[in-house]
Amino acid sequence: MSEGCSGGSCSTCPGGSGSDGEDRLPPGMLEHYDLNTDTRKGILVFIQTEDGVPDASTAGILTLARNISDDRVFATAFGGVEIKERFKEIFALGVDTLYHMRNRDRGYRPLPWASAIMEVAERVNAAVLLFPDTRAGEELASLCAAKADAGICVRCMDLRMENGTMAAKKDLDTGTIGVRFVSRPAVIVASSTGLPAPVSDPGRKGTVINRPYSLEE
Amino acid sequence: MIIIKDETDTKEAESYEGVRILLLTNGNMNGDAAGAALRLRNITGGKMAVAILGHSGESLREADATYYLDDPVFADSDCRASGRISVALIKKVFPCDYVVCGTSSAEGSPSSLAARIALGCDMEPVFNISGIDRSDDGSLRIIQNGTESKVSWKAVFSVSGGRWPEAVAEIREGRHLNRIDLGLGVFSVGAKGSKVLISKEVS
Numbered sequence: 001m002s003e004g005c006s007g008g009s010c011s012t013c014p015g016g017s018g019s020d021g022e023d024r025l026p027p028g029m030l031e032h033y034d035l036n037t038d039t040r041k042g043i044l045v046f047i048q049t050e051d052g053v054p055d056a057s058t059a060g061i062l063t064l065a066r067n068i069s070d071d072r073v074f075a076t077a078f079g080g081v082e083i084k085e086r087f088k089e090i091f092a093l094g095v096d097t098l099y100h101m102r103n104r105d106r107g108y109r110p111l112p113w114a115s116a117i118m119e120v121a122e123r124v125n126a127a128v129l130l131f132p133d134t135r136a137g138e139e140l141a142s143l144c145a146a147k148a149d150a151g152i153c154v155r156c157m158d159l160r161m162e163n164g165t166m167a168a169k170k171d172l173d174t175g176t177i178g179v180r181f182v183s184r185p186a187v188i189v190a191s192s193t194g195l196p197a198p199v200s201d202p203g204r205k206g207t208v209i210n211r212p213y214s215l216e217e
Numbered sequence: 218m219i220i221i222k223d224e225t226d227t228k229e230a231e232s233y234e235g236v237r238i239l240l241l242t243n244g245n246m247n248g249d250a251a252g253a254a255l256r257l258r259n260i261t262g263g264k265m266a267v268a269i270l271g272h273s274g275e276s277l278r279e280a281d282a283t284y285y286l287d288d289p290v291f292a293d294s295d296c297r298a299s300g301r302i303s304v305a306l307i308k309k310v311f312p313c314d315y316v317v318c319g320t321s322s323a324e325g326s327p328s329s330l331a332a333r334i335a336l337g338c339d340m341e342p343v344f345n346i347s348g349i350d351r352s353d354d355g356s357l358r359i360i361q362n363g364t365e366s367k368v369s370w371k372a373v374f375s376v377s378g379g380r381w382p383e384a385v386a387e388i389r390e391g392r393h394l395n396r397i398d399l400g401l402g403v404f405s406v407g408a409k410g411s412k413v414l415i416s417k418e419v420s
Binding site: 110111135138139141142143145146147149150151152153154155156170172175177178179180181182183 | 323326333336412416
């Protein structure tokens with residue numbers, strides 16, 4: 001290996017790229033690329049609705065997502081045409097892209113819904129999956145974390161990004177614990193207490209993607 | 218505290234060919250989960266084992282077998298690592314038809330552990346039940362969020378409220394299982410196998 005080469009990609013290295021390695025990087029370029037870096041970015045929020053009306057914690061959850069996101073904020077909302085009336089409200093709260101999940105069967109089905117959310121999460125390469133502190137939110141978060149083999153924190157507060165990883169606190173009967181995710185995606189059920197005050201910008205625009213989902217798991 | 222030492226016949230429970238029920242708990246027995254497991258045992262007439270995530274803790278008087286998932290490397294396991302330990306127990310030691318989750322790691326919830334076990338053991342996850350009964354066709358009928366539905370054979374339950382038979386918590390002798398017994402690697406359990414690190418902040 002020649003002086004100044006740290007990547008083994010110059011022509012003097014055994015098997016180096018000087019003669020026949022057309023598929024290799026130019027000399028010295030390896031040190032510019034950290035191939036082990038997680039490329040996941042942005043937050044995917046589950047918006048729970050009942051007959052087209054978002055859950056009471058939705059505004060706080062979306063504001064929280066906007067505050068902590070290092071990239072775009074995505075959201076999923078399951079339902080029919082009644083959801084359309086809420087698009088402006090959802091975008092005003094900070095969502096960039098809303099996935100409107102549609103199926104003829106409007107009933108809540110945890111496994112197909114979790115599969116559909118995970119398909120979107122993989123598609124947008126989300127770093128954080130954020131769920132409201134509701135029964136459905138906790139169930140879907142549990143299933144998504146299991147499907148993604150990801151870490152989960154249920155009912156956590158004080159969410160923040162620290163050195164590129166999510167950190168939070170959780171109150172237990174015995175005291176408060178600190179939680180730090182060591183990998184992405186992080187699946188989080190945000191406690192309904194301690195959510196930020198909603199910040200709405202009525203002029204914000206966003207994109208809606210209609211996405212049918214299957215009831216087959 | 219009265220300590221009753223009772224040698225439960227784990228081998229008999231492990232070789233039993235009828236319905237088998239597993240209650241997952243930690244040192245402190247969750248009354249609702251224990252009651253749900255007991256209700257399942259009464260309905261199905263099966264054998265019930267209690268698995269305690271820790272080196273000591275309360276089992277149930279009605280338990281046919283007690284396991285202590287007891288290994289220093291299990292410490293600081295998050296929900297993912299706890300799920301692996303539970304799945305290994307079910308696959309290697311006590312294959313069962315129904316699991317009742319009465320515990321979780323500090324950052325998770327019984328439902329999050331139930332989901333891991335369900336996906337790991339190819340069982341149906343059934344969350345937040347508040348009642349179980351037998352329906353006319355012999356299948357199980359559960360109450361979830363005030364509505365009734367049926368569940369398949371092989372299901373994992375988490376429990377939320379409801380009226381259950383009173384189970385009597387008791388210190389029992391049981392079989393202690395470590396990482397080797399469960400066939401788990403060092404890097405798949407404890408903090409090394411976790412994706413969430415937990416630190417005590419305020420006592």
